[in-house]
Amino acid sequence: xxxHEMNLLDAHTAIYTDYYQLTMAQGYYxxxxxxxxSCFDYFFRENPFSGGYTLFAGLxxxxxxxxxxxxGEEDIGFLREQGFREEFLxxxxxxxxxxxxxxxxxxxxxxPVEPILRVEGSIIEAQVxxxxxxxxxxxxxxxxxxxxxIRTAAGNRRVVDFGLRRAxxxxxxxxxxxxxxxxxxxxxxxxTAFHHALVxxxxxxxxxxxxxxxxLSAFRKYxxxxxxxxxxxxxxxxxxKSGLPNAxxxxxxxxxxxxxxxxxRLDSGDLAYLSKHARVKLDxxxxxxxxxVVSNQLDEHVIRSLLVEQEAPIDIFGVGTRLxxxxxxxxxxxxxxxxxSDGEPRLKFSENYTKLTLPGVKNVFRFTNGDGLFYxxxxxxxxxxxxxxILHPLFPEQRxxxxxxxxxxxxxxxxxxxxIIHKQSTKExxxxxxxxxxxxxxxHKRFEYPHIYKVGVSQALMHLRTxxxxxxxxxxxx
Amino acid sequence: xxxHEMNLLDAHTAIYTDYYQLTMAQGYYxxxxxxxxSCFDYFFRENPFSGGYTLFAGLxxxxxxxxxxxxGEEDIGFLREQGFREEFLxxxxxxxxxxxxxxxxxxxxxxPVEPILRVEGSIIEAQVxxxxxxxxxxxxxxxxxxxxxIRTAAGNRRVVDFGLRRAxxxxxxxxxxxxxxxxxxxxxxxxTAFHHALVxxxxxxxxxxxxxxxxLSAFRKYxxxxxxxxxxxxxxxxxxKSGLPNAxxxxxxxxxxxxxxxxxRLDSGDLAYLSKHARVKLDxxxxxxxxxVVSNQLDEHVIRSLLVEQEAPIDIFGVGTRLxxxxxxxxxxxxxxxxxSDGEPRLKFSENYTKLTLPGVKNVFRFTNGDGLFYxxxxxxxxxxxxxxILHPLFPEQRxxxxxxxxxxxxxxxxxxxxIIHKQSTKExxxxxxxxxxxxxxxHKRFEYPHIYKVGVSQALMHLRTxxxxxxxxxxxx
Numbered sequence: 032x033x034x035h036e037m038n039l040l041d042a043h044t045a046i047y048t049d050y051y052q053l054t055m056a057q058g059y060y061x062x063x064x065x066x067x068x069s070c071f072d073y074f075f076r077e078n079p080f081s082g083g084y085t086l087f088a089g090l091x092x093x094x095x096x097x098x099x100x101x102x103g104e105e106d107i108g109f110l111r112e113q114g115f116r117e118e119f120l121x122x123x124x125x126x127x128x129x130x131x132x133x134x135x136x137x138x139x140x141x142x143p144v145e146p147i148l149r150v151e152g153s154i155i156e157a158q159v160x161x162x163x164x165x166x167x168x169x170x171x172x173x174x175x176x177x178x179x180x181i182r183t184a185a186g187n188r189r190v191v192d193f194g195l196r197r198a199x200x201x202x203x204x205x206x207x208x209x210x211x212x213x214x215x216x217x218x219x220x221x222x223t224a225f226h227h228a229l230v231x232x233x234x235x236x237x238x239x240x241x242x243x244x245x246x247l248s249a250f251r252k253y254x255x256x257x258x259x260x261x262x263x264x265x266x267x268x269x270x271x272k273s274g275l276p277n278a279x280x281x282x283x284x285x286x287x288x289x290x291x292x293x294x295x296r297l298d299s300g301d302l303a304y305l306s307k308h309a310r311v312k313l314d315x316x317x318x319x320x321x322x323x324v325v326s327n328q329l330d331e332h333v334i335r336s337l338l339v340e341q342e343a344p345i346d347i348f349g350v351g352t353r354l355x356x357x358x359x360x361x362x363x364x365x366x367x368x369x370x371x372s373d374g375e376p377r378l379k380f381s382e383n384y385t386k387l388t389l390p391g392v393k394n395v396f397r398f399t400n401g402d403g404l405f406y407x408x409x410x411x412x413x414x415x416x417x418x419x420x421i422l423h424p425l426f427p428e429q430r431x432x433x434x435x436x437x438x439x440x441x442x443x444x445x446x447x448x449x450x451i452i453h454k455q456s457t458k459e460x461x462x463x464x465x466x467x468x469x470x471x472x473x474x475h476k477r478f479e480y481p482h483i484y485k486v487g488v489s490q491a492l493m494h495l496r497t498x499x500x501x502x503x504x505x506x507x508x509x
Numbered sequence: 510x511x512x513h514e515m516n517l518l519d520a521h522t523a524i525y526t527d528y529y530q531l532t533m534a535q536g537y538y539x540x541x542x543x544x545x546x547s548c549f550d551y552f553f554r555e556n557p558f559s560g561g562y563t564l565f566a567g568l569x570x571x572x573x574x575x576x577x578x579x580x581g582e583e584d585i586g587f588l589r590e591q592g593f594r595e596e597f598l599x600x601x602x603x604x605x606x607x608x609x610x611x612x613x614x615x616x617x618x619x620x621p622v623e624p625i626l627r628v629e630g631s632i633i634e635a636q637v638x639x640x641x642x643x644x645x646x647x648x649x650x651x652x653x654x655x656x657x658x659i660r661t662a663a664g665n666r667r668v669v670d671f672g673l674r675r676a677x678x679x680x681x682x683x684x685x686x687x688x689x690x691x692x693x694x695x696x697x698x699x700x701t702a703f704h705h706a707l708v709x710x711x712x713x714x715x716x717x718x719x720x721x722x723x724x725l726s727a728f729r730k731y732x733x734x735x736x737x738x739x740x741x742x743x744x745x746x747x748x749x750k751s752g753l754p755n756a757x758x759x760x761x762x763x764x765x766x767x768x769x770x771x772x773x774r775l776d777s778g779d780l781a782y783l784s785k786h787a788r789v790k791l792d793x794x795x796x797x798x799x800x801x802v803v804s805n806q807l808d809e810h811v812i813r814s815l816l817v818e819q820e821a822p823i824d825i826f827g828v829g830t831r832l833x834x835x836x837x838x839x840x841x842x843x844x845x846x847x848x849x850s851d852g853e854p855r856l857k858f859s860e861n862y863t864k865l866t867l868p869g870v871k872n873v874f875r876f877t878n879g880d881g882l883f884y885x886x887x888x889x890x891x892x893x894x895x896x897x898x899i900l901h902p903l904f905p906e907q908r909x910x911x912x913x914x915x916x917x918x919x920x921x922x923x924x925x926x927x928x929i930i931h932k933q934s935t936k937e938x939x940x941x942x943x944x945x946x947x948x949x950x951x952x953h954k955r956f957e958y959p960h961i962y963k964v965g966v967s968q969a970l971m972h973l974r975t976x977x978x979x980x981x982x983x984x985x986x987x
Contacts, residue, residue, distance in 0.1 A: 040679075046699040047682075049673055051711030053699065054735065058717065062730050069720065109703045114738075154720055161714075165674035166681060195527055196643035197840040201518075202680030203644060204525075221524040221531065225587045233529030236639075238847040239536065241855045242547065242632055252540050257532065260592075268858045272985045299859065352840045361834035362675040369716040377719045380746045381777065507750045 045102045045123075046109070048162040053110065056155045057119045065122070069154040070371035070392045072146035073164065076385070079173050079360035083481025084471060086179050086464055087147055088209045089171030090137040093164050094451045100128045100160065128156045132446035135395070137455050138175075138212055138464035139441065140471050142486045144424055145395050145410050146370075149442060154372060161367045169365040170202060171209040173357040177331075178213025179468060181350055183476055184331040186338070189347040191232045192218040193326055194355025206355045212460045214468075215354070227457040234260070234296070240267040246274065250281045254292070258285060262294035262324060270297060270305050279316045294322040294347065302327065303341035310344040322346035329353065331478065378499045384425060389492060390499055398436035404472045406436050407485035412492050421487025427497075431485055523580045523601075524587070526640040531588065534633045535597045543600070547632040548849035548870045550624035551642065554863070557651050557838035561959025562949060564657050564942055565625055566687045567649030568615040571642050572929045578606045578638065606634045610924035613873070615933050616653075616690055616942035617919065618949050620964045622902055623873050623888050624848075627920060632850060639845045647843040648680060649687040651835040655809075656691025657946060659828055661954055662809040664816070667825040669710045670696040671804055672833025684833045690938045692946075693832070705935040712738070712774070718745040724752065728759045732770070736763060740772035740802060748775060748783055757794045772800040772825065780805065781819035788822040800824035807831065809956065856977045862903060867970060868977055876914035882950045884914050885963035890970050899965025905975075909963055 040047050059065055078085050102110075102123040111120060130152020141147050148168070150157045181190055192210045195203045207223035217230040224231035235253055243249035246268055254261045263281065265274025275295065282292035295313075297305050302325045313321050325337070326349030334350075337343040352358065368388045369377045376390035392413040400406040409421045417438040423429035445453045455463070474482035488496075518525050537543055556563050580588075580601040589598060608630020619625050626646070628635045659668055670688045673681045685701035695708040702709035713731055721727035724746060732739045741759065743752025753773065760770035773791075775783050780803045791799050803815070804827030812828075815821040830836065846866045847855045854868035870891040878884040887899045895916040901907035923931045933941070952960035966974075 040700070043700055043703070046703055047673075048699050049671070049697040049711055050699050050702075050709045051697065051713055054711060054738075055713050055717050058713070058731060058734050059720075061734050064720070067720070071716070106703070109699075113709065154716075158716060162674050166676055167678060169675060170678040170680075193527070195525075196640050197647060197842075198644055199677035199680035199834065199840075200645060200648040200683040202648075202677035205678040219527040219529065221526050221528050221587075222518070222521055224528075225521070225524055225584070231528045231591065233527055233532060235529055235533050235536070236636075237857050238549070238632075238636060239533050241847045241857060242537075242542070242545070242850040244851075244853065244855075253536060256536050256539050260532075268981060269985045299861065299864070352842075356677065356834075356839035358839040361836040361839065362677075362830045364675075364830075369719045372720040373722075375722065377722075379715050379719060381744075383777065386777070503746060507747045 040096070042103055043106060044096050044100050044163070045159070046106045047096075048159060052159045052161055053115070056159050057115055059155050059158070060119050060122055061116070065153060065155055067154045067373050069152065069157050069369060071150045071157050071161070071367050072370050072389070072393065073148040073168060073365060073367050074144060074146050075363050075365040076143050077364055078143060079176055079357065079363050080180060082176065082180065083475035083477070083484060084140050084142060084176070085172055085363065086175040086213055087135055087139045087141045087168070087172050088137055088175035088212045088460065089168035089205070090134055090148070090445065091455060091457070091460070092167045092171070092205060094132070094446055096163055097128050097132070097160050097446065098449065098451050102126060127449055128152065128160060129449040130156050130446070131444065131448065133442040134445045135441045136443065136460070136463055138460035138467065140405065140467045142408060142484050145408055145486050146389070146393050149393065151392070165365055165367055167205065169363045171205050172365070173360060173363040174206045174209035174355065175213035175464070177354055177357045178210040178215045179464065180331040180478065181334060181354060182214030184334040184338070185348055188345065190215045191347065191349050192220065192354060193349040193351040195220045197352040198355045203355060208457050210354055211457055212464055214461070214465065215350070229457065234262040235264055237264065237267045240264060247277045247280065250277050251284070254281045254285055258288065258290040261285065261292055262296055263292070264296045264298060266297055266299045270300060271308055275309055275312055279312065279318065282318050282321060283316065292318065292321050294324045296324040296326065296349070298326050302345070303337055303343040306343045306345050324349060326351065330358065376495060376499065378496065378503070380500070380503050387496070387500070389424070389488065389496060391492065391495055393492065395441040396438045397441050398433045398438050399470065400436050403470060405470050405484070407431055407433060407487060408441070409433065409487055409489060410492060411489040412495065415489055415491055418489045420490070421485070422490065422493050424486070424488050427493050431487060518574070520581055521584060522574050522578050522641070523637070524584045526637060530637045530640055531593070534637050535593055537633050537636070538597050538600055539594070543631060543633055545632045545851050547630065547635050547847060549628045549635050549639070549845050550848050550867070550871065551626040551646060551843060551845050552622060552624050553841050553843040554621050555842055556621060557654055557835065557841050558658060560654065560658065561953035561955070561962060562618050562620060562654070563650055563841065564653040564691055565613055565617045565619045565646070565650050566615055566653035566690045566938065567646035567683070568612055568626070568923065569933060569935070569938070570645045570649070570683060572610070572924055574641055575606050575610070575638050575924065576927065576929050580604060605927055606630065606638060607927040608634050608924070609922065609926065611920040612923045613919045614921065614938070614941055616938035616945065618883065618945045620886060620962050623886055623964050624867070624871050627871065629870070643843055643845055645683065647841040649683050649690075650843070651838060651841040652684045652687035652833065653691035653942070655832055655835045656688040656693045657942065658809040658956065659812060659832060660692030662812040662816070663826055666823065668693045669825065669827050670698065670832060671827040671829040673698045675830040676833045681833060686935050688832055689935055690942055692939070692943065693828070707935065712740040713742055715742065715745045718742060725755045725758065728755050729762070732759045732763055736766065736768040739763065739770055740774055741770070742774045742776060744775055744777045748778060749786055753787055753790055757790065757796065760796050760799055761794065770796065770799050772802045774802040774804065774827070776804050780823070781815055781821040784821045784823050802827060804829065808836065854973060854977065856974065856981070858978070858981050865974070865978070867902070867966065867974060869970065869973055871970065873919040874916045875919050876911045876916050877948065878914050881948060883948050883962070885909060885911060885965060886919070887911065887965055887967060888970060889967040890973065893967055893969055896967045898968070899963070900968065900971050902964070902966050905971050909965060
């Protein structure tokens with residue numbers, strides 16, 4: 032449960048959408064298809080960052096917005112100006128989402144192709160939530176995945192999100208939350224910490240130091256006001272000649288008053304070189320307990336280089352732009368595709384076979400081997416039991432037996448008739464992600480050429496798809 | 510003026526910030542510096558996309574948030590839980606931003622190093638707005654710049670923003686607006702179109718076609734409901750064998766009823782090949798007026814290749830992910846640095862000379878040559894007149910005379926004592942950007958190795974900085 036409900040869209044949830052959702056909705060309504068049943072799948076085609084997995088996030092925000100989805104009078108007025116018809120606007124006035132959603136848990140480790148979330152309802156209600164669902168899940172999953180990679184690189188060291196100022200606008204609100212789900216310990220983002228009851232972190236900027244004219248006075252004043260929460264930024268003028276010696280003076284003064292300096296922070300220059308020098312000087316002064324925080328253009332690769340190659344004695348990483356924007360992947364390529372309508376399985380054909388969709392209402396099972404590691408995922412038709420064998424979705428001759436594994440269903444009902452029936456707090460999602468990632472073999476987590484996780488389809492699903500594809504081929508003579 | 514005021518932060522504007530802004534604010538308050546005057550500059554160090562210029566956006570959103578900046582009781586309660594002191598919380602209860610802001614106009618063409626925006630006020634008020642200012646200006650300027658590059662590549666062809674589903678969460682709200690400022694014609698984002706009175710655009714998705722089972726019925730039904738607003742998505746099954754022939758049938762049926770098919774849309778496959786084939790087939794059918802829309806992973810480079818190298822007969826571009834996330838630059842690197850405090854000019858020294866800040870309260874002048882093209886910008890101290898010569902900020906021996914040019918001040922007062930005194934609508938900013946970009950020589954707009962625009966400093970400012978740097982060098986013996 033979030034501590035405070037957010038109302039970010041200022042009650043205009045329903046128009047946080049692409050225009051074509053509404054032109055199609057009116058089309059369905061006018062053509063008498065308002066009640067046609069349908070099923071849509073959310074899935075993506077590639078893991079971001081050329082990685083071996085994706086961490087699923089964004090579900091709780093989506094459910095909250097979908098549960099409250101409605102058109103206000105201002106929204107309807109705007110649509111009237113666009114030429115929408117009165118009978119349809121009247122329909123929208125009382126419109127609510129009353130469908131059912133199955134989803135993997137927020138924080139689940141997921142893989143390309145598999146349907147992670149399934150929406151069932153009338154074609155209008157399932158259609159109009161597409162944009163907000165894609166917007167939030169694509170983005171939060173991207174950032175949660177990035178954060179988990181940074182966590183992997185940082186090991187047990189503390190990682191703090193400093194990204195809000197470089198976030199993609201208000202995207203920072205959700206990014207800071209997703210970063211926590213992915214394994215970051217705390218955030219500088221007060222807004223998100225407030226709404227999700229997270230640990231908030233931060234001390235001072237260069238402006239604090241500059242405003243005093245003289246660095247030692249600035250440090251002393253900060254230590255006087257925050258004697259037990261004092262971390263000093265030491266690079267405003269010259270790290271080794273000014274910042275560090277002044278920090279040591281203040282640390283010793285704090286000791287005399289029965290307090291301890293928490294940390295120094297390095298925000299520029301060669302972080303490996305400076306952290307090593309600083310560690311030596313701090314230790315020589317008997318300040319073994321003072322921790323070293325670094326920041327400045329960090330990501331999983333820089334952190335790994337600092338720790339593994341450079342053996343830099345760093346305790347805490349402040350990570351900004353590259354975490355909060357998910358650099359170097361600007362987006363997760365998640366899509367939302369119709370798989371059933373009017374009781375019939377539907378397919379999007381494609382000249383590109385890798386873009387063929389999987390028809391029908393489906394489930395996903397996860398298989399764990401005897402070592403407790405995730406072995407494979409199986410996509411099945413919803414009426415099937417957990418299968419004993421899966422086929423490669425593109426090369427069905429490639430088969431894998433699952434008989435040695437234990438199986439669990441991945442999709443759970445999270446919304447029924449438009450009401451949320453399972454809520455999970457950000458902290459719970461973070462704990463779930465940590466637990467689930469512990470079952471993912473290291474070869475799927477490595478940054479370079481990770482091992483591809485097995486995702487297959489059941490024989491029944493493959494048979495359905497082949498039949499539909501053959502029908503199309505006959506029809507179009509391709 | 511926006512049509513509708515947005516209340517995106519749900520009245521929690523003041524905590525849309527980094528935590529250290531508040532710990533510093535309390536520090537200033539407790540150390541008796543609450544009223545200390547100060548000046549901060551916003552500037553960036555590099556143009557995004559390795560480009561030759563940046564388009565400034567985000568100002569109107571920042572001013573709206575700063576004018577309404579206040580701490581609510583819930584915010585104060587949260588800060589109390591974090592250990593903030595009662596006297597400071599009492600101070601926050603009535604706190605408002607009452608400073609003055611000078612800025613270039615939204616839509617201005619700007620360059621690295623120059624102070625684009627200047628905040629003057631007490632150090633607390635100027636400090637606490639840093640994060641929201643950086644967040645919105647960095648992001649909106651990034652997207653406006655990206656959009657202007659896409660506009661350059663597309664020439665006079667129509668460009669529509671389709672990005673919301675792949676935006677970085679709610680960042681999409683501001684990105685769609687910034688895209689319009691940068692030169693995009695319309696957006697699919699209903700929310701942003703509603704709030705900024707923009708042209709909204711969109712027709713149907715694959716799900717519309719799939720839901721009918723048969724493509725021709727889907728096209729016919731859409732044309733029946735929207736006879737004068739009909740664009741057909743032709744790649745659900747097979748573009749050339751099914752989508753295009755069906756679209757031509759429907760176009761001829763529309764003609765018989767006195768209507769005209771607007772367009773077909775290609776969303777996959779080889780867009781150059783398919784658009785050429787489609788054009789030929791449409792023309793053979795006497796449908797010269799039917800336009801061709803393309804989408805799918807477009808950006809300025811792909812558009813230029815399609816139009817210039819491939820000579821593809823495309824009329825409209827739908828641009829998504831790469832526009833709305835500003836790929837390949839995840840952020841504009843804008844910063845907010847203290848330049849004056851307590852009446853004294855302030856400097857952030859740096860071991861890296863390119864990161865030295867410019868001290869003092871400053872102005873910017875723009876110089877235009879006899880051809881009406883922007884020639885150079887000059888950064889001066891605020892008390893100076895427009896200079897006749899500028900020095901290179903790093904190599905002061907490099908000087909440029911400005912005597913042949915006409916000069917204009919770039920910074921305008923936009924907020925005084927906390928009240929907005931100049932508002933500009935999104936449409937006005939878009940028009941301003943178009944006009945200003947017409948004065949920028951093509952060599953600054955090209956994508957590969959653009960010519961670097963001249964930004965220099967006045968002799969008086971250089972003298973001030975040199976004096977402060979020498980003081981530091983003496984002090985730290987560096």
